Amino acid sequence: MSVDVHNLTRELVALDTIGHAESDALAVVAPLLEKAGFSVEIAEHEPGRGTLIAEWHAGLDEPPLCLSGHVDTVPLGAAPWQHDPFHAEPDGDRLHGRGTSDMKGGVAAIVAAATRIATLSPRRAGLRLVLTAAEETGSAGARLAAERLTGRPSGPLVITEPTGNAVFNGHKGALWLSARAGGVTAHGSMPHLGDNAVYKLARAVGRLESYAFDARPHAVMGAPTLNVGTFQGGLNTNSVPDSAEATVDVRTVAGQDHREVLASLARRAGDEVRLAPLIDLPPVWTEPGDEWTESVAEIAREISGHGEGPPRAASYFTDASVLTPAFGLVPTVICGPGEAEQAHVTDEWVSLTKLADSVAILERIAVDWCGT
Incomplete structure (x- = not known):
C-alpha cells in the first residue's frame, strides 16, 4: 500500500x-x-x-x-x-x-x-x-x-x-505560570481606601524581570529563559483594582526540577502574589x-x-x-x-x-x- x-x-x-x-x-x-x-x-x-x-x-x-x-x-x-x-x-x-x-x-x-x-x-x-x-x-x-x-x-x-x-x-521544558494579586476596590478618587492589586503585581513582575536562574547553562540547550507574556487587571479607570493577573513563560533545560524552579520564582516574586502552574512540561x-x-x-x-x-x-x-x-x-x-x-x-x-x-x-x- x-x-x-x-x-x-x-x-x-x-x-x-x-x-x-x-x-x-x-x-x-x-x-x-x-x-x-x-x-x-x-x-x-x-x-x-x-x-x-x-x-x-x-x-x-x-x-x-x-x-x-x-x-x-x-x-x-x-x-x-x-x-x-x-x-x-x-x-x-x-x-x-x-x-x-x-x-x-x-x-x-x-x-x-x-x-x-x-x-x-x-x-x-x-x-x-x-x-x-x-x-x-x-x-x-x-x-x-x-x-x-x-x-x-x-x-x-x-x-x-x-x-x-x-x-x-x-x-527545553515549558513551565507556564499565572501570577495573581488581590486587593480591595474603592473609588478612584479615594485610592487610600483601597488596596491596589495592579501595584502589587507590577512590583512582582519587576522583580521577575531581573530574576537570575541558579542553573548552569546546558551544553546544548543553553540557558533557561523567563518571559512575562500578559498583564491584566482592574475594573475600570475610576476604581482601585482588586485583582490583577500576569502569565509567565519559563523555558527550562535538562537537569532543572520544575518544583524547585517554581519555589525559587515564588520567593523572588514575593508574598504579594501567588504563582500557580498553567502548563508543566519537563x-x-x-x-x-x-x-x-x-x-x-x-x-x-x-x-x-x-x-x-x-x-x-x-x-x-x-x-x-x-x-x-x-x-x-x-x-x-x-x-x-x-x-x-x-x-x-x-x-x-x-x-x-x-x-x-x-x-x-x-x-x-x-x-x-x-x-x-
Missing part, C-alpha cells in the same frame, strides 16, 4: 483543527492505517478532540518503535494570508497552509512511512503510532495516550516536529552517545544531506515531555520535515522535497528497529 505524502498533507491541511476537531483529521488517516494492517483506537479527551493509537506487531521480542505527532494547529493571526491557509496548493517546492510545517506534514510523513513498512515482515519489533490532539495548549492528547498505553512496553520515540529533517536530541534530553540516537542521526545525514555537526536541541516543547517519561525515559529524537521558523507564522509552508525525505528517513529508522 502506498500513501502519497504530499496529497495526504494537503488533505490534512484542508481540515480546520485550530484548537478543535482533531478527530476529523484522524478520520482521514485511520482507514489508511487499518487497511495497512494496524490496529487503531481513537480516544477523545473532549468531544471532537481525538488522539489516535495505532499498533502493528507490537507484541514481538523487542518493544515497538513509536512515531508521534500532533494534528491540532494554532490560529491564523490577524495578518492577511497571500495563500489560502486551508488549501495548500503547490508553489514550486513549497506547500503553504496552516499546519504544513507544524505539523501536519510531519504526521503525513509518519502515516506514509508506516503504511509502507507494514507491507514487510518484522523479525524483531513492531510499530506504534501516537497522533495527538491539543499539543499546542499543553499536550492533553499525549496525556490521554500515556494513560491508555500504561503497561505496554515502548521502544524509542521519534517526534516529527519541524526540524528541517535534522535530528535534535531533545528540547525538558527532554537523550545523550548524543546513545547508540540508537547516533544511528538515527546517520540515517538523516545520508538522506537529507545534513552534514556532521554538534548535537542540537529545540527551544519549543513537544509531546515527548509527556510520552518519554511515560514510556520509561526511552531514547527520543525530534526529526521532522517542517521548518521551525515557519511554525505559527502567516503563510506557513513546508518543502515538498523535505516531506519526501522525511518519509525515507522514517522508513529507514523503522527498518533498522523492526528488523524488516
Whole structure:
C-alpha cells in the first residue's frame, strides 16, 4: 500500500483543527492505517478532540518503535494570508497552509512511512503510532495516550516536529505560570481606601524581570529563559483594582526540577502574589552517545544531506515531555520535515522535497528497529 505524502498533507491541511476537531483529521488517516494492517483506537479527551493509537506487531521480542505527532494547529493571526491557509496548493517546492510545517506534514510523513513498512515482515519489533490532539495548549492528547498505553512496553520515540529533517536530541521544558494579586476596590478618587492589586503585581513582575536562574547553562540547550507574556487587571479607570493577573513563560533545560524552579520564582516574586502552574512540561534530553540516537542521526545525514555537526536541541516543547517519561525515559529524537521558523507564522509552508525525505528517513529508522 502506498500513501502519497504530499496529497495526504494537503488533505490534512484542508481540515480546520485550530484548537478543535482533531478527530476529523484522524478520520482521514485511520482507514489508511487499518487497511495497512494496524490496529487503531481513537480516544477523545473532549468531544471532537481525538488522539489516535495505532499498533502493528507490537507484541514481538523487542518493544515497538513509536512515531508521534500532533494534528491540532494554532490560529491564523490577524495578518492577511497571500495563500489560502486551508488549501495548500503547490508553489514550486513549497506547500503553504496552516499546519504544513507544524505539523501536519510531519504526521503525513509518519502515516506514509508506516503504511509502507507494514507491507514487510518484522523479525524483531513492531510499530506504534501516537497522533495527538491539543499539543499546542499543553499536550492533553499525549496525556490521554500515556494513560491508555500504561503497561505496554515502548521502544524509542521519534517526534516529527519541524526540524528541517535534522535530528535534535531533545528540547527545553515549558513551565507556564499565572501570577495573581488581590486587593480591595474603592473609588478612584479615594485610592487610600483601597488596596491596589495592579501595584502589587507590577512590583512582582519587576522583580521577575531581573530574576537570575541558579542553573548552569546546558551544553546544548543553553540557558533557561523567563518571559512575562500578559498583564491584566482592574475594573475600570475610576476604581482601585482588586485583582490583577500576569502569565509567565519559563523555558527550562535538562537537569532543572520544575518544583524547585517554581519555589525559587515564588520567593523572588514575593508574598504579594501567588504563582500557580498553567502548563508543566519537563525538558527532554537523550545523550548524543546513545547508540540508537547516533544511528538515527546517520540515517538523516545520508538522506537529507545534513552534514556532521554538534548535537542540537529545540527551544519549543513537544509531546515527548509527556510520552518519554511515560514510556520509561526511552531514547527520543525530534526529526521532522517542517521548518521551525515557519511554525505559527502567516503563510506557513513546508518543502515538498523535505516531506519526501522525511518519509525515507522514517522508513529507514523503522527498518533498522523492526528488523524488516
